[in-house]
Amino acid sequence: QQQVKQSPQSLIVQKGGISIINCAYENTAFDYFPWYQQFPGKGPALLIAIRPDVSEKKEGRFTISFNKSAKQFSLHIMDSQPGDSATYFCAAWRISNQFYFGTGTSLTVIP
Amino acid sequence: NAGVMQNPRHLVRRRGQEARLRCSPMKGHSHVYWYRQLPEEGLKFMVYLQKENIIDESGMPKERFSAEFPKEGPSILRIQQVVRGDSAAYFCASSPPGGREQYFGPGTRLTVT
Numbered sequence: 078q079q080q081v082k083q084s085p086q087s088l089i090v091q092k093g094g095i096s097i098i099n100c101a102y103e104n105t106a107f108d109y110f111p112w113y114q115q116f117p118g119k120g121p122a123l124l125i126a127i128r129p130d131v132s133e134k135k136e137g138r139f140t141i142s143f144n145k146s147a148k149q150f151s152l153h154i155m156d157s158q159p160g161d162s163a164t165y166f167c168a169a170w171r172i173s174n175q176f177y178f179g180t181g182t183s184l185t186v187i188p
Numbered sequence: 189n190a191g192v193m194q195n196p197r198h199l200v201r202r203r204g205q206e207a208r209l210r211c212s213p214m215k216g217h218s219h220v221y222w223y224r225q226l227p228e229e230g231l232k233f234m235v236y237l238q239k240e241n242i243i244d245e246s247g248m249p250k251e252r253f254s255a256e257f258p259k260e261g262p263s264i265l266r267i268q269q270v271v272r273g274d275s276a277a278y279f280c281a282s283s284p285p286g287g288r289e290q291y292f293g294p295g296t297r298l299t300v301t
Contacts, residue, residue: 109288120192120279120292121231166231170288174219175244180230 080104081169083179090186096154098182100167103148107169107177112141112152115164115181124165125152157186190215192282192293193262200299201270209265209296213282220263221281221290222255231279237263270300 082101090096100110111126127134127141127150134141140153154161167179193212201207213220222234233247237257248255252270257263267274277297281290 111289113292120294121281123289123291126289168290174283174286175236176221176233176290178231178233183228 080177081167081179083167085182087183090157092186092188094157096157096184098152098165100179101149102169106171108172109170110150111168113166121166159186159188162186192280192291194280194293194296198297202301203271204269207267207270207298209278211263211280211293214291217282217284219283220257222265223279225277272300275300
């Protein structure tokens with residue numbers, strides 16, 4: 078059973094556009110929600126993360142929006158660039174130190 | 189502070205051989221996680237270890253796979269009698285006690301011929 082559901086599976090965005098990736102969860106025990114970025118041939122790298130008592134977190138062009146009541150969170154990449162082309166994973170953490178990952182979104186930003 | 193280190197980066201084994209993958213967590217991190225990733229697919233959780241303890245191995249195949257994280261030295265993921273289906277990238281991640289974020293290594297790409 079997939080604890081964290083991620084969509085879309087793939088996404089193509091024009092340079093300068095906004096990329097939006099969505100995730101949803103059911104388990105209310107989750108207490109932290111990181112996002113990871115993975116380039117081909119590399120390990121995933123922590124990108125940005127949010128706690129459930131915060132509705133939005135912004136770091137540069139990357140923003141997480143969090144809706145606790147709907148149990149949904151999303152990653153927004155503003156002014157998307159070709160260098161943002163990568164696979165993005167959302168994740169959820171709970172106090173037992175277990176992490177649950179979404180299935181990933183392959184983002185392609187075309188010039 | 190060095191990141192998570194994995195070796196070897198690439199490993200080729202013939203069917204039936206054993207594969208040993210090593211992971212050195214970041215300094216101060218006592219929690220290690222192993223994941224498997226097939227091409228164009230997501231991260232599949234395998235096992236979560238703390239020093240000398242397996243905390244959660246619910247993602248590990250019941251046979252041929254084992255993992256350890258000894259008091260001293262790196263964490264080891266061992267695959268015995270490898271088969272072609274074991275070919276994948278294996279990632280290790282570490283986190284500190286109570287840490288809410290994992291940090292990944294560069295992965296070991298296993299090819300079984």
